[in-house]
Amino acid sequence: MAARILIAEDHPASLELLRYLLSANGYDILSAEDGEAALELARRHPPDLIICDLQMPKKNGYEVVGELKSDPALAQIPVVAVTAFSMIGDREQVLAAGFDGYLSKPIEPEEFVSLIEQYLPLSLRQQHGGR
Amino acid sequence: MPDQVDYRWIADDPDALMMLDHAGKVLEWNDGAERMFGYSRTEAVGTRIHELVTVPGSEAEQDHFIAETIELGRGTFEALRRRSDGTLIYVVISGKVGQGGPGELFLLFSEKDVTQLKVQRDSKSLESKFRELLDSMPDGIVIVNPTGHILIANRQAEWLFGYERDELRARPIEDLLPQRFRGAHKGHRSHYFSAPRTRAMGAGLELYGLRKDGTEFPVEISLSPLKTEETPVVMSAIRDVSERRGFEQTLQEKNLELLAANRAKDHFLASMSHELRxxxxxxxxxxxTLLMKLPGELNPEQTRQLEIVRNNARHLLALINDLLNLAKIEAGKIELNFELIDCGALVGEIAASLRPQALSKGLELIVAMRSDPIVVETDRRALSQIIINLVGNAIKFTVHGSVRIDLALDKAGKKRELVLSVSDTGPGIGEQELSSLFEAFVQGQASRTKGVEGTGLGLHLSRKLAVLLGGELSCTSTLGTGSVFTLTLPEP
Structure with a gap:
């Protein structure tokens, strides 16, 4: 069974890109365009991995990761920030906030899937270890 | 109680009259005494005079008055007395001894308030001695006696507070204070005379003077105790600090503005970075995704054109990155994290990551260093950014031959310094270009003619980072032979 990935992203073109890349690699995609919707979706259909933008309406990425990590039912789901905040220091701030990983935009589409798969257990990876 | 005393006489006298026993205990206390000292008859009778009106510290003087009166049968003394509210007055005391029952002795003290008289007298005497001297001082000077009266105010003080010549003499010092400070000041003032020392008044407090016309101005005051023949006094030097306060406030406002502007700039940078990306x-x-042919096959021309789009998009990204980093450096926002770095290992990693790029151009990438670790205390991110830029440039501009990285730890005086040089066999840089090489958006002739990609900010950024790390970045080059870029980093 394909792993389920939840994408929280408010920028339509970015959402489409991530969804396209991951579906093309066989992943089952859920998506939400704001932080609140993402949390609701995560509670209803716990995914295997969450890709989360930082700047989003209603609840931003930091608030989302905070709530996810304090919910025992969801805390073990890996959450990777994919964000256009990529100034020096942003990575450290993101990891300190509880995210399991950080990828900066613009993403490199050739590498993106294998980078994301590092946060999935081997058995759930479509590319089985990447390129 | 002695019979011989005429109590009515005691009660009616306008002066303060009190009857004491030989130890100073009050036996009688008239209305005059109550008016003068603030203690009622009930409060006073039965209490020793020492605890009522004697200024703390001068109990021996009080004992002396009593002893001398008993010894001589009468006595006249001048003394400072303390009222129940803590304020001080000058009195002249006339003491007499009376006989009560057999062997019973009592004293009758009549005390007259001579404060004003004494103020006038001391003021005159001090004026003649000090006025001229004080008028030559740049600060406002006010000399005040223990009862809080101004004995002398110099010309500057009169001018500061808006008074005519000699108008301040004999006024209570509290006249120069805004109403809200007066109560507390009387207390401080009386206290000061019991332990006088030179000090700044109200350190850390905002003090204000009150002009004759009712306006206030901020002051700075320093106090010095002074013993004169006539009386102990305190000299206050008063400075109007309106102008300085004004400057301080303007500076503070400017600082806040700058802080806000800085924050706005930070926010702007972060947002701009986000919005561009x-x-x-x-x-x-x-x-x-198109070039990965995920949506479907491409013909060769489509592939070529899409690659042009991608290269230019990446170039734009590189520019954005460099510009934002530069803006952060210029704003002093780069946080350096100095730690011990194994530079040999770092250079090894960078060389390994860039070697494929060199090999694809048929270039050799050589690393030359000692085998033992070269460890320096520096910021890893900044150092790698510089090395990546230098090696990347060398590979980019060299058509055949090699790129060589030399790493060594040299002695520079007492300290050691890291010397890293990147040499190439590229086209070299002309003397004229060499002089402006590290400026923004200046690229060598080669890059323009050969169409080599670059933002024109790499070396500019690298030199800024080198300086941030406390080091230097320089270049020597011979046209047609190659260039050597050298980074030196002294140990901190």
Whole structure:
């Protein structure tokens, strides 16, 4: 069974890109365009991995990761920030906030899937270890 | 109680009259005494005079008055007395001894308030001695006696507070204070005379003077105790600090403005970075998916054109990165994290990551260093950014031959310094270009004619980072032979 990935992203073109890349690699995609919707979706259909933008309406990425990590039912789901905040220091701030990983935009589409798969257990990876 | 005393006489006298026993205990206390000292008859009778009106510290003087009166049968003394509210007055005391029952002795003290008289007298005497001297001082000077009266105010003080010549003499010092400070000041003042020392008044407090016309101005005051023949006094030097306060306030406001501007700038930079990257994400991303042929096959021309789009998008991204980093450096926002770095290992890693790029151009990438670790205390990120830029440039501009990285730890005086040089067999840089090489958006002739990609900010950024790390970045080059870029980093 394909792993389920939840994408929280408010920028339509970015959402489409991530969804396209991951579906093309066989992943089952859920998506939400704001932080609140993402949390609701995560509670209803716990995914295997969450890709989360930082700047989003209603609840931003930091608030989302905070709530996810304090919910025992969801805390073990890996959450990777994919964000256009990529100034020096942003990575450290993101990891300190509880995210399991950080990828900066613009993403490199050739590498993106294998980078994301590092946060999935081997058995759930479509590319089985990447390129 | 002695019978011989005429109590009515005691009660009616306008002066303060009190009857004491030989130890100073009050036996009688008239209305005059109550008016003068603030203690009622009930409060006073039965209490020793020492605890009522004697200024703390001068109990021996009081004992002396009593002893001398008993010894001589009468006595006249001048003394400072303390009222129940803590304020001080000058009195002249006339003491007499009376006989009560057999062997019973009592004293009758009649005390007259001579404060005003004494103020006038001391003022005159001090004026003749000090006025001229004080008028030559740049600060406002006011000399005050223990009862809080101004004995002398110099010309500057009169001018500061808006008074005519000699108008301040004999006024209570509290006249120069705004109403709200007066109560507390009387207390401080009386206290000061019991332990006088030179000090700044109200350190850390905002003090204000009150002009005759009712306006206030901020002051700075220093106090010095002074013993004169006539009386102990305190000299206050008063300075109007309106102008300085004004400057301080303006500076503080300016600081806040700068802080806000700085924050706004930070926010602007972060937002700009975010907003520029977001659309680029879609451009680079979808160009990538097309080139990966995920949606379907491409013909060779489509592939070529999409690669042009992707290269230019990446160039734009590199520019954004460099510009933002530069802006951060200029704003002093780069946080350096100095730690011990194994530079040999770092250079090894960078060389390994860039070697494929060199090999694809048929270039050799050589690393030359000692085998033992070269460890320096520096910021890893900044150092690698510089090395990546130098090696990347060398590979980019060299058509055949090699790129060589030399790493050594040299002695520079007492300290050691890291010397890293990147040499190439590229086209070299002309003397004229060499002089402006590290400026922004200046690229060598080669890059323009050979169409080599670059933002024109790499060396500019690298030199800024080198300086941030406490080091230097320099270049020597011979046209047609190659260039050597050298980074020196002294140990901190």
């Amino acid at each position: 977001t659309p680029l994400n879609a451009v680079i991303g979808f160009t990538g």
